Amino acid sequence: MKRFRWSSLYPRSWRHQYGEEFEAMLEMSGVTPRMAIDILWCAFRTRLHEGAVTLATVGIWFLIAWLNLNAHEVQWTAGALLAGAFILTLQNPGRWLKVALQLFTAVPISSLYLYQVPGIHHKPLYETSVALIPSFVGSVAGLILSWAWPSDWRAVS
Amino acid sequence: MKQKQPNPSVLGRFGEPAVLVLLSLSDRPLHGYAMMQSIESDLGFKLGPGTLYGAIAKLVKLGFIRPVRTGERAKPYEITGEGWAALAEFIRLWAPAIQFGQQRLA
Numbered sequence: 001m002k003r004f005r006w007s008s009l010y011p012r013s014w015r016h017q018y019g020e021e022f023e024a025m026l027e028m029s030g031v032t033p034r035m036a037i038d039i040l041w042c043a044f045r046t047r048l049h050e051g052a053v054t055l056a057t058v059g060i061w062f063l064i065a066w067l068n069l070n071a072h073e074v075q076w077t078a079g080a081l082l083a084g085a086f087i088l089t090l091q092n093p094g095r096w097l098k099v100a101l102q103l104f105t106a107v108p109i110s111s112l113y114l115y116q117v118p119g120i121h122h123k124p125l126y127e128t129s130v131a132l133i134p135s136f137v138g139s140v141a142g143l144i145l146s147w148a149w150p151s152d153w154r155a156v157s
Numbered sequence: 158m159k160q161k162q163p164n165p166s167v168l169g170r171f172g173e174p175a176v177l178v179l180l181s182l183s184d185r186p187l188h189g190y191a192m193m194q195s196i197e198s199d200l201g202f203k204l205g206p207g208t209l210y211g212a213i214a215k216l217v218k219l220g221f222i223r224p225v226r227t228g229e230r231a232k233p234y235e236i237t238g239e240g241w242a243a244l245a246e247f248i249r250l251w252a253p254a255i256q257f258g259q260q261r262l263a
Contacts, residue, residue: 006206014214022210024230025189029206038205046211 006031009043011050053091057102060084064103065110077107081131082138089142100132100139107131174212175221177202179236179244182222188231189213216240 006026007019067077084103089096108128181187181195193209196202216222221240225233
């Protein structure tokens, strides 16, 4: 029978970094009921934290898409891109490029929707690439701030 | 890109497990199980595996400890220069309070 891996309770990114050594430690120490409760609670907290970040990314992505389709002024979409990229990069500076590209995709993808609506004048899709500017500006600003400012308040969260 | 060094005083803000991990590594690099044992036998605290690895992950993220490459499954960790500074700062900050408490309880 396959042995239960306690590290499987943790998110994938965590498992990738610490999974093997965590299992090695548990093989040496054994797992008492008290230790099991500790693992369950800590894995839950780690997943909660990671889930909150994912949820925030998805929420901001849909907000940008909605603004792109509904806002009368393009500045609203640009502002949401800039602020979203800034906040998410500040939360995890190592993902700045991924954040900028992820949020940018909300604009061309939501613009594709307009192509299906008859009678609407829409601009060529390649023009949406201009949205790369606020998303990269936001991400780079977040990166610079995270570099210039003590990172402790983010790391301890 | 060069990482900004975290403020050493941050250690006091996320509690004892991280301090216990740093203290356990102050003698030599240790892997998770050895850390757990050292914290229990030398410092008198029992840390659960989840709590221990929560502290390790935070300390790695802050750059206060780093893994030592050995190729074994049980990866040892060692304190970095920033980790030593953080530990020294934590002890400097808390020493007067502990001394004051000891005097009051005497």
